[in-house]
Amino acid sequence: MAGLKKMIxxxxxxxxxxxxxxxxxxxxxxxHSQSFSNTRLRDSHLFLNSVRDHCKLGFSDLKFPLLLxxxxxxxxxxxxxxxxxxxxxxxxxxxxxxxxxxxxxLFRKIELLGISHDKHSIGIIANxxxxxxxxxxxxxxxxxxxxxGYPLDCVIFNTLINGYVHCDKLPQAAHLFDKILKLGFxxxxxxxxxxxxxxxxxxxxxxALTLLKKMQSGSHFKPDIVLYSTIIDSLSVGMxxxxxxxxxxxxxxxxxxxxxxxxxxxxxxDGCVDQAQSILHHMTKRGVAPNILTYSALLDGYCLRGxxxxxxxxxxxxxxxxxxxxxxxxNTMINGYCKDxxxxxxxxxxxxxxxxxxxxxxxxxxxxxxxxxxxxRLPHARTMINGYCKAxxxxxxxxxxxxxxxxxxxxxxxxxxxxxxxxxxxxRLPxxxxxxxxxxxxGIAxxxxxxASLLDGLCKSALLDEAVKLLEEMEDNGVKPDxxxxxxLIDNLCEAGQLEDAAKFFSDLVTKGLQPNIKTYNIMVKGxxxxxxxxxxxxxxKIMEEDGFPPDDVTYNTIIRGYILxxxxxxxxxxxxxxxxxxxxxxxxxxxxxxxxxx
Numbered sequence: 001m002a003g004l005k006k007m008i009x010x011x012x013x014x015x016x017x018x019x020x021x022x023x024x025x026x027x028x029x030x031x032h033s034q035s036f037s038n039t040r041l042r043d044s045h046l047f048l049n050s051v052r053d054h055c056k057l058g059f060s061d062l063k064f065p066l067l068l069x070x071x072x073x074x075x076x077x078x079x080x081x082x083x084x085x086x087x088x089x090x091x092x093x094x095x096x097x098x099x100x101x102x103x104x105x106l107f108r109k110i111e112l113l114g115i116s117h118d119k120h121s122i123g124i125i126a127n128x129x130x131x132x133x134x135x136x137x138x139x140x141x142x143x144x145x146x147x148x149g150y151p152l153d154c155v156i157f158n159t160l161i162n163g164y165v166h167c168d169k170l171p172q173a174a175h176l177f178d179k180i181l182k183l184g185f186x187x188x189x190x191x192x193x194x195x196x197x198x199x200x201x202x203x204x205x206x207x208a209l210t211l212l213k214k215m216q217s218g219s220h221f222k223p224d225i226v227l228y229s230t231i232i233d234s235l236s237v238g239m240x241x242x243x244x245x246x247x248x249x250x251x252x253x254x255x256x257x258x259x260x261x262x263x264x265x266x267x268x269x270d271g272c273v274d275q276a277q278s279i280l281h282h283m284t285k286r287g288v289a290p291n292i293l294t295y296s297a298l299l300d301g302y303c304l305r306g307x308x309x310x311x312x313x314x315x316x317x318x319x320x321x322x323x324x325x326x327x328x329x330x331n332t333m334i335n336g337y338c339k340d341x342x343x344x345x346x347x348x349x350x351x352x353x354x355x356x357x358x359x360x361x362x363x364x365x366x367x368x369x370x371x372x373x374x375x376x377r378l379p380h381a382r383t384m385i386n387g388y389c390k391a392x393x394x395x396x397x398x399x400x401x402x403x404x405x406x407x408x409x410x411x412x413x414x415x416x417x418x419x420x421x422x423x424x425x426x427x428r429l430p431x432x433x434x435x436x437x438x439x440x441x442x443g444i445a446x447x448x449x450x451x452a453s454l455l456d457g458l459c460k461s462a463l464l465d466e467a468v469k470l471l472e473e474m475e476d477n478g479v480k481p482d483x484x485x486x487x488x489l490i491d492n493l494c495e496a497g498q499l500e501d502a503a504k505f506f507s508d509l510v511t512k513g514l515q516p517n518i519k520t521y522n523i524m525v526k527g528x529x530x531x532x533x534x535x536x537x538x539x540x541x542k543i544m545e546e547d548g549f550p551p552d553d554v555t556y557n558t559i560i561r562g563y564i565l566x567x568x569x570x571x572x573x574x575x576x577x578x579x580x581x582x583x584x585x586x587x588x589x590x591x592x593x594x595x596x597x598x599x
Contacts, residue, residue, distance in 0.1 A: 044075050048083050055090035062099060065091050069106055073113060084110055085121050092124065100128035119150040123159055130163025138163055154180075158190050165198035173198055193227045200230055222251065229259045232266075245279075257283070261294040268301025276301050290321070296328050303336025308345075311336055324356070331363050338371030346371055347380070362399065369403045382415055389422030397422060410442065417450040424457025432457055445477070452484050459492035467492070483514050487523060494527030502527050516547070522554045529562025534571070537562070553584035560586065 051068050059065050065087060072079050072087070088106060091099050107125055111117075117125075122145045129138040142156060157180045164173035177195055180187065192215055199208040208231050215223050228248050245263060248255055260283040267276035276298055280290060295318045302311040311333060315325055325333075330353045337346035350368060353360055372381050381400060388397035401419055404411055416439040423432035436454055439446060446454075451474045458467040467489060474481060486509045493502035506524060509516060521544045528536055537559055541551055551559075556579035563572035576586055 044077075044079075047071070047075070048079055051083065052086055055086045058093060059090060062091065062094065062097060062102060066102075073109065078113060078115065081110075081115050081118055081121060084115065085118075085124060088121075088124055092127070098131075100131045103128050117145075117148070119145060122150065123155060126156070127159045127163075130159060130166060133167050135160070135163050135167065135169075152185075154185055154188050154191065157185065158188065158194060161191060162194045165194055165201065168202070170198045170202055189223075189227070192223075193230065196227055197230050200233070223253070225253050225256060225259065228253065228255075229262065232259060232262050254286075255283070255288070257288050257291050257294065260288055261291065261297060264294055264301075265297035268297050268304065271301075271305065273298070273301040273305055273307065290323075292318075292323050292326060292329075295323055296326075296332065299329055300332050303332050303339070306336070306340050308336055308340055308342070327353075327358055327361060327364075330358060331361075331367060334364060334371075335367045338367055338374070341371075341375060343371055343375045343377055343380075360396070362403070365396075365399045365403045366406070369400060369407060369409075373404075373407055373409060382412075382418075385415055386418050389418050389425075392422075392426065394419070394422045394426045394428070410444070413439075413444055413447050413450060416444060417447070417453055420450060420457075421453035424453055424460070427461075429457050429461050429463075446474075446479065448474075448479055448482055448485065451479060451481070452488060455485060456488050459488060462496070464489075464492060464496060464498070481512075481514075483509065483517055483520060486514065487517075487520055490520065490527075491523045494523055494530060497530065499527045499531050499533075516549075518549045518552060518555075521547075521549050522552075522558060525555055526558050526562075529558055529565075532562075532566055534562055534566055534568065553579065556582075556584055557587045 051072065054064070054068065069084075069087060072083065084106075088103050091103055091106075104125060107117075107121065122141055126138040126141045129135065129141065138160060142152065142160075145156075146152070157176065161173045161176055164170065164176065173195060177187065177191065180191075192211065196208045196211055199211070212223055212227070212231060215227075225248070228244060232244055245255060245259070248259075260279060263279045264276045267273070267279065280294065280298060283290065283294075295314060299311055299314055302308070302314060315329070315333070318325060318329070330349055333349045334346045337343070337349065346368060350360065350364070353364070369381055371377075381404060385397045385400050388394065388400070397419060401411060401415060404415075416435065420432045420435055420439075423429070423435065432454060436446065436450070439450070451470065455467050455470055458464075458470060471481060471485065471489065474485070486505055490502045490505050490509075493499070493505065502524065506516065506520070509520070521540070525537070525540055528534070528540060541555075541559075544551060544555070556575055560572045560575050560579070563569070563575065579586065
């Protein structure tokens, strides 16, 4: 059947595009009437058959049906009302998109083209108005229908009753129900189901059950699976629901997987896992295969009862029957293990999610952080934040961080620093700044590593003036900068060609009693080379030697690179020989540059 549907869709799309087959989304269709030439629409009948086939298959969004409508109103002669109502009915099934206003607008367009309504189209528009909460417009439409000679029937009454239920106006729905009985109309199963749905919606299960009994004893229409399922879904006591299951079976109404899943879920929520298991066995015995909802409900029941071994066995059973655990299943297991104080198993499930390509949500993190806190394993939460930051998954790290706050756990300076560093490395400096301010507002004093992380982010964003101000703020707050802080600032000043400023901070570093390291000197060497001050290199090397920092491979490679880029191959080769003589190796790009200069 699925293959046939695909063939119809493919053939129809091919026709509409003059032989060009489109993807099922039809997203490439241009939304204008000229897309179909007159030659392509020679056979209007064939085109309208194509529209009908698409309506039978259904639509995934509004784009393609609106395109079809646009083509239909450009046909001459115009299609009949029947063709338009076929399209509007198909559009109305896109309930998640709430297409009711769109349908009303399209009806108005065909009215302007001279197409009159019939009883069916009036019902469609009335239904749209009911969904929009405008029952007054729906009633006025019915009055218009009466003037046009269309008598009232049960379908129209069902539409109005459903409108009242949809707007939570159950007394008016009940009043209209009584009225149609007095007028001599026989309510249909849809009428009863709508009223039952309304009663269950407001929690009046007793009245719903009373109406069910009336149907069983005196109505021309006996309850069906939809009606039973509606009542079962609203009940909160499993045993009452099981009596209804028995009634269904005695009335030869075969419960489906949805009904059974509701019962399993109900018993599990009541803590009656044994009865839930019994329902599962009963449904499989009757040939109804459990689905992911059935298994998830029972899994939740096991976890709530702390029966984690049974939960694990059920996961294996699910996989054996072709149902891979989903996000809900994993969250349920993590919650179960956390309640069982088995954090290691909860973490194993958490990692298993990633291996299976399932992304954790807020519930996952909330549950896991709660479990870690209760088990006094808070350092593990910090490790997770650090791990996500290192893996460039800063949003997940932030989720855990915010969840800690929600649990009234004040993150330590290490957590803030890790996140600030991660945000800076992810080029999200505004967020890093904001978090830095929040940290201070919560009374957490940034340490030298926190300042280093933000300083590096500012420098990498070429905000050197702001970086210098941050250094001053750091000292004002009593945090003593270390050589790492100065190295970051000096390095970025050299990269920006501000060698004098870099030299000033180098002097400040020494003045404040800090000892430059080999990295500091290499940064300065790079600064001299970048400015082309190669004549000063020998003096810099002498100072390094005197301060106890003999040049290393980074120093020599930097100098050689500087000489090559300044077209001084002689000195480049001189320092290369010194470097090799001291057991260091030239970088790959140095070897390549040397070779190019020789040629």
